[in-house]
Amino acid sequence: MSLSLIIKREFTAKVRNKSFIVMTFLSPLLLVAMAVLIGYLASLNGSEKVQVGIYDQAGVLKGDFKSTEKTEYVDLSAMSLVKAKEKASQDFEGLIYVPKVDSLSQLTSKVEYLSNDSPNLDFVAGIEDVVNNKLTKNNLKQLGFDYDKIEKAKTDSTIHLSKFSGEETFKEASIIKIVIGGLSGYLIMMFVIIYGNMVMRSVIEEKTNRIIEIIISSVKPFQLMMGKIIGTSLAGILQFLIWSIIGLGLFFVLSTFFNVQMGGAAAARPEVAQASQEAMQGIQIYISELWKLPLLTIFISFLVYFIGGYFLYSSLYAAIGAAVDSETDSQQFLLPIIMPLMLGVYVGFFSVISDPHGTVAVVFSMIPLTSPIVMLMRIPFGVPLWQIIVSVVLLFATFFFVVWFAAKIYRIGILMYGKKPTYKEIFKWLKY
Amino acid sequence: MKPILEVKNVVKQYGDYTALNNVSLQVPKGSIYGLLGPNGAGKTSLIRIINQITMPDSGEVLLDGEKLNSKHIAQIGYMPEERGLYKSMKVGEQALYLAQLKGLSKKEAKDQLDYWFEKLEIKGWWNKKIQELSKGMAQKIQFVVTVLHQPKLLIFDEPFSGFDPVNANLIKDEILGLRDKGATIIFSTHRMESVEELCDDIALIHQSNKLIEGKLHDVKKQYRTNTFEVGIATDNQAQLLSDINGRYKTLPANFKTLDEELKLQVSLPDGTTSKELLNYLLQKGDVTYFVEKIPSVNDIFIQTVSKR
Known part of the structure; x- marks a missing residue:
């Protein structure tokens, strides 16, 4: 009875807040705007053409540097070296200098690249590739091989992936799994941080308002804490629902828009039609792969881990809120909460993606503080049921322990005013 | 109850x-x-x-x-x-x-x-x-x-x-x-x-x-001290004061009256009654003021707290 009242109050207080409304409807727009901006900036960067000079004293390499869309090679060998350097430093991005050598093999360590700014690594690797190719070809020729024949003998194979159960899978499936897993793990982290902070702020608010004493003369501190956590989480779920609806709507609008455009373009130019057909096939593969994933498992486990993880962390946030008098005092206690979350995301992105069933990934998907994030990233790759069960049981066992522990701190903390507690004092409260 | x-x-x-x-x-x-x-x-x-x-x-x-x-x-x-x-x-x-x-x-x-x-x-x-x-x-x-x-x-x-x-x-x-x-x-x-x-x-x-x-x-x-505030009008205040001091413990008192009489807080020793004090004072002059000093909550509070 009291619990539902508290949940209702917390929920309405959150939802009616102006910043909630603004956040809910503005942040998808911001997200789209950001994506557009990033895309635009990236295309700007990519379309810039770079000119690079070549000064080839030996005249052996200049023919091997082929100009591309991004880089244009200009032969400056006709000038004197000093002049070529001057010109390159003024007008060009840089100068490739190939000195005169007795034998080609000496070039392995003699080619220089001169520039005003240090070049990017890909570019240097590109130059090295050209030199290596030339030298390898030359070596092969000296050893009596016909390079063209070797070229012809090379093959390009594609491995077809399929499961023992017989279904065929595509490489693209891995990308989808990474995206889905990464997205759900990341969402949980964001939700925990944003809404955990909200719980903490609302506890601090009650403390500084001094209404806390009136409330807990009517209800148990535990009820108040749980009501706060549940009410706030409902507000969060509502926000995500609104976002999903906006997202889906946006998706449909965009896809119809693109379809119409593509159709129009295809009618006008056959080669575009060809390209768009290929693109469509690609998209179809992605979609069919998406449907092959254990979507129901993903969805259910998202909910389960979401509830477990959020409750675990937000009861810690509530305890911190109860222990301090203002948000600024909370920093030192927040670090131990943020760290496992960050760890979860990093472990997820680095070790799950490279090896979803490796030891590191498995262990971190069992540890309750990181499991909501790491396990969710693993699930699209297929996780044995027993692992999920162990991890969920551990998560909820820890959750009950932490709630009990947080409730003790909370009970004492909300009545303590005026001084900033230390870890030692908080530990003492546990014994009251 | x-x-x-x-x-x-x-x-x-x-x-x-x-x-x-x-x-x-x-x-x-x-x-x-x-x-x-x-x-x-x-x-x-x-x-x-x-x-x-x-x-x-x-x-x-x-x-x-x-x-x-x-x-x-x-x-x-x-x-x-x-x-x-x-x-x-x-x-x-x-x-x-x-x-x-x-x-x-x-x-x-x-x-x-x-x-x-x-x-x-x-x-x-x-x-x-x-x-x-x-x-x-x-x-x-x-x-x-x-x-x-x-x-x-x-x-x-x-x-x-x-x-x-x-x-x-x-x-x-x-x-x-x-x-x-x-x-x-x-x-x-x-x-x-x-x-x-x-x-x-x-x-x-x-x-x-x-x-x-x-x-x-x-x-x-419980906290009454048997102290009375008295006001006596007399010609020779100094004489009267020394006479009273010979019999009782007194302190100067401060209450509002119309005349310039002698104002005292008189503590009665154990076993004596207010009647005796009043009779004594009546012989000495005109008694214009005679009230038992009742301890206020404030007095009781301060007395109890500072005693400890």
């Missing part, structure tokens, strides 16, 4: 610090009970125990002869010294919420609110947020919220602070009205004149121990 609230041998410790050391109290039904004590004496700890905000380490608290349990939450109203309401919540909603937490149905809460808002002439505030109200206005809301669920035991911690004299009087009358309707009121304050004016019973807690408890006039009797 049977006490409504009995506190029996309550001990409360925070770590090494003892906040309440074996405190027992009896609050008679229908009384206004003054809970006095200097800052940090343990009053708030006791009040929190009565409100079931914290538990005593040992001892027990009985309400109407029954050990405190969750049912009693609805029977107690508490106005803490540190007032607090949700700043950004509307007055009406907030009062409804707090009343419902105390176990009232929405309908009951609404009816009670209408009654009190009408009575305190604050009907127009329903849709205002607390942050739009002045401190005194918010105090009124706080009072309403405290009494809304018609508790049989009301605990007020410094109820008059923050009120102007007009509103303080209004609230005082409301408190007396509630008492007349059968509620018992525990009243914690440092303003001794309101204790003097309102309380039937008092208890004094100092350094975690209860030092005094009882009916106000019994306590006063």
